[in-house]
Amino acid sequence: xxxxxxxxxxxxxxEGENLVLNCSFTDSAIYNLQxxxxxxxxxxxxxxxxxxxxxxxxxxRLNASLDKSSGRSTLYIAASQPxxxxxxxxxxxxxxxxxVFGPGTRLSVLP
Amino acid sequence: xxxxxxxxxRDICQRGTSLxxxxxxxSQVTMMFWYRQQPGQSLTxxxxxxxxxEATYESGFVIDKFPISRPNLTFSTLTVSNMSPEDxxxxxxxxxxxxxxxxxYFGPGTRLTVL
Numbered sequence: 001x002x003x004x005x006x007x008x009x010x011x012x013x014x015e016g017e018n019l020v021l022n023c024s025f026t027d028s029a030i031y032n033l034q035x036x037x038x039x040x041x042x043x044x045x046x047x048x049x050x051x052x053x054x055x056x057x058x059x060x061r062l063n064a065s066l067d068k069s070s071g072r073s074t075l076y077i078a079a080s081q082p083x084x085x086x087x088x089x090x091x092x093x094x095x096x097x098x099x100v101f102g103p104g105t106r107l108s109v110l111p
Numbered sequence: 112x113x114x115x116x117x118x119x120x121r122d123i124c125q126r127g128t129s130l131x132x133x134x135x136x137x138s139q140v141t142m143m144f145w146y147r148q149q150p151g152q153s154l155t156x157x158x159x160x161x162x163x164x165e166a167t168y169e170s171g172f173v174i175d176k177f178p179i180s181r182p183n184l185t186f187s188t189l190t191v192s193n194m195s196p197e198d199x200x201x202x203x204x205x206x207x208x209x210x211x212x213x214x215x216y217f218g219p220g221t222r223l224t225v226l
Contacts, residue, residue, distance in 0.1 A: 034215055043203060044154075044217040046112075089153060091215070099144070099215065101154040 002027045004092050004102035012108040013080055021075040021105045023090035028068045031093040035064050035075050037086040038104070044089065048075070080109045113137060113206050115218035123224045124194055131190045132221045134204030139184035142207040145177070148220070149200045157202075160187040194225045 007022045023033070032051045036044040048057045048064040050073065056065040063076040073090060087104045094100065114137040124130050134143065143160040158166040158179055166179035181187040191198050204218040 036217075041222070043219040044205075046214050046216060049214045091154075093215075099156055103153045 002092070002094055002100050004090060004100050006088075006090060006102035006105050008105055009103065010106040010108075012110065014110050015080060015082060017080050017109075018076070018078050019080055019107075021077070021088050021107070023073040023075070023092075023102055025071045025073075025092045025100075027092075027094065028071050029094070030068065031095055033064075033066055033073050033093065034091045035062075035073075036089045036091065038089060039086050047088075077107075080107075082109050082111050084109050112214075113140060113208060113216040115204060115206060115216060117202075117204055117218040117221050119221060120219065121222040121224075123226065125226055126195055128194055129190055129192045130194065130223060131188050132202055132204075132223075134187045134189070134218055136185045136206050140206040140208050141184075141213075143181060143187045144205045144207075144215075145179060145187070145189045146203045146205060147200045148203060154203065157189070160189075191223065194223075196225045199223060199225045 003026045005024045013019055030052050034049045035047040038044050050057050050066040061078040066073045085108050087106045089104045091099050091101045116135045118133045145157045146154040147157055148154050156169050157172045158168040160166050160179050160181040162181045176192055178190045201220045201222050203220045205215050207213045207215050
């Protein structure tokens with residue numbers, strides 16, 4: 001069964017800290033992996049997409065890495081801000097047809 | 112990117128009734144999906160909406176309960192039939208413009224409460 005897990009489930013940090021969110025998946029035969037953020041009561045906003053052939057992607061203060069062989073991805077957030085507070089979800093795209101989501105990491109950045 | 116709208120944004124329904132949710136995209140897309148997000152949970156894929164043919168359902172979801180239509184490349188509907196309180200969730204539409212390697216974009220969601 002294809003499963004995606006995320007650690008930690010929740011994280012609270014002071015403003016300005018650098019932080020790492022982790023995503024693990026059981027089946028390494030993936031098409032790509034995508035990181036999203038979800039604000040309370042809202043839909044999902046795409047942050048970064050990493051293809052299976054790539055090792056990392058960067059967008060502003062965000063950097064996502066992918067290690068297919070170990071079944072892991074990390075999302076690095078530099079110099080965190082209160083506006084970064086949200087739930088972060090990773091989604092693994094298997095064979096271009098089946099997207100499996102992790103349970104999410106709920107991030108709070110305290111001013 | 113893709114601009115996706117969903118109607119209604121929220122609804123409160125009585126047990127035993129049905130609700131149809133609409134998803135409209137600003138331009139043609141290859142793939143459209145429907146997800147459910149139960150309270151406090153992550154997203155679960157219900158089905159892939161196929162243009163001009165029957166949707167492809169994931170394990171645990173059936174057409175009689177969640178009939179889906181996709182008459183063209185920019186529009187899809189999901190019906191939640193014979194609702195019970197357990198169907199209270201956020202229902203989200205998502206799209207992929209090209210093939211499976213492209214970014215997945217989500218609509219704002221429909222928050223459904225069943226009494």
